[in-house]
Amino acid sequence: LFYTDGTTVWNKNHDVMPNGTDLKGHFSSSQSAIIVPSPGNSNIYYIFTANYEAHDGIYYNILDLSLDDGFGDIATKNILLITPAGEKLTAVKHANGTDIWVVVHDSTNDALLAYLVTATGVVTSPVISDIGFVMNYSNEGPSKEIILGYLKASPDGTKMAICHRHIGADLFDFNSTTGVLSSPVRLIEGGSLYYGVEFSPNSSVLYISDFDEGIYQFNLNAADITASKLLITPEKERSGAMQLAIDGKIYMSFANSELRVINNPDVLGLGCNFGYSGIDLSPGSCALGLPPFIQ
Numbered sequence: 001l002f003y004t005d006g007t008t009v010w011n012k013n014h015d016v017m018p019n020g021t022d023l024k025g026h027f028s029s030s031q032s033a034i035i036v037p038s039p040g041n042s043n044i045y046y047i048f049t050a051n052y053e054a055h056d057g058i059y060y061n062i063l064d065l066s067l068d069d070g071f072g073d074i075a076t077k078n079i080l081l082i083t084p085a086g087e088k089l090t091a092v093k094h095a096n097g098t099d100i101w102v103v104v105h106d107s108t109n110d111a112l113l114a115y116l117v118t119a120t121g122v123v124t125s126p127v128i129s130d131i132g133f134v135m136n137y138s139n140e141g142p143s144k145e146i147i148l149g150y151l152k153a154s155p156d157g158t159k160m161a162i163c164h165r166h167i168g169a170d171l172f173d174f175n176s177t178t179g180v181l182s183s184p185v186r187l188i189e190g191g192s193l194y195y196g197v198e199f200s201p202n203s204s205v206l207y208i209s210d211f212d213e214g215i216y217q218f219n220l221n222a223a224d225i226t227a228s229k230l231l232i233t234p235e236k237e238r239s240g241a242m243q244l245a246i247d248g249k250i251y252m253s254f255a256n257s258e259l260r261v262i263n264n265p266d267v268l269g270l271g272c273n274f275g276y277s278g279i280d281l282s283p284g285s286c287a288l289g290l291p292p293f294i295q
Contacts (some may be wrong), residue, residue: 001199004035005032006023007024007026008021009021009047009063009074011068012090015071017241018068019075019077020074022072022077023077024078025049026051028110030052030149030195031089031090032050034047034048034089035047036117037100038119039100041119045062045065046117046122047063048060050088052056052087052147054084056083056085057081057084058081059078060079060122061079063075081115081122081124082104084108085105087148088105088149090102090295091293091295092153095157099117099118101117103151104164105151107135108135110133110277111128111129111130112151112172114129114179114180114181129172129181135147144212148164148165149164150162150195152199154295155199155201155295156202158173158174159171159172159199161197161208165194165211166192166194168189168194169189171184171185171218192210194208194210196253197209198238200244200250200265201248201265201266204218207250208219209241209252214231214235215231215237215242215274216229216231217269218266239252239260240254240289242262243290243293248265250265253287253289254272255286256285257286258277258281259279259281260275260278
């Protein structure tokens, strides 16, 4: 139907939409944009954007596919939700199966904010959960790097995981009825360059990427989830974003012309079958990001 990198929107003919430039995402933001369909109008879509390194905040845009002869137009652009904010942006269905939660991270504390999208629009008063690492992002100096990293919800909507570069990673329970996050588990603390996060299709296995080391697997059914950490890559790999695809596999960016793959992500241990040759992007290439979707 259309696609975006968080700053520009193209229609299905790969033409820039009317009013489809200068959105408030950024090409280097971990999660620059996510697209959310309106629960009440099949022609309306919301594009949420996140800027980079706490330079700005979270905005949303209203796209109407009925305009421009059915190719779509940005009807309303750059509506501010919160500023400053981190580079983290995810979405998951409400327990009612209709509405959608959009979850972001504040840049000055430990607050995760859940905004509800309903048939009448975006509810701009978020459900706030003060939980996990207390962050103090900055767009200057060394602290600007800790803002990097993904936030993801599990496919069944019951959990969320987040990672912060140099800081660590947390796992939470998520109540998809109320939007509240609870029961934090500190998976990793301190050290390396954590970036990508993704759940397996059955929501019982979690994967976290480390720029320096590779991909870690966690068993979410283990008595001690933190202790279940296992490096599944055969050697140190530069690992970026991870995204669960509709074929049930998890694809990963490795800053080259090929996507890596976890072929059987529900399987614990090395049987998850990490592979180097997932998708060949030649003659194109991928940096560190992959576009997020509603889980």
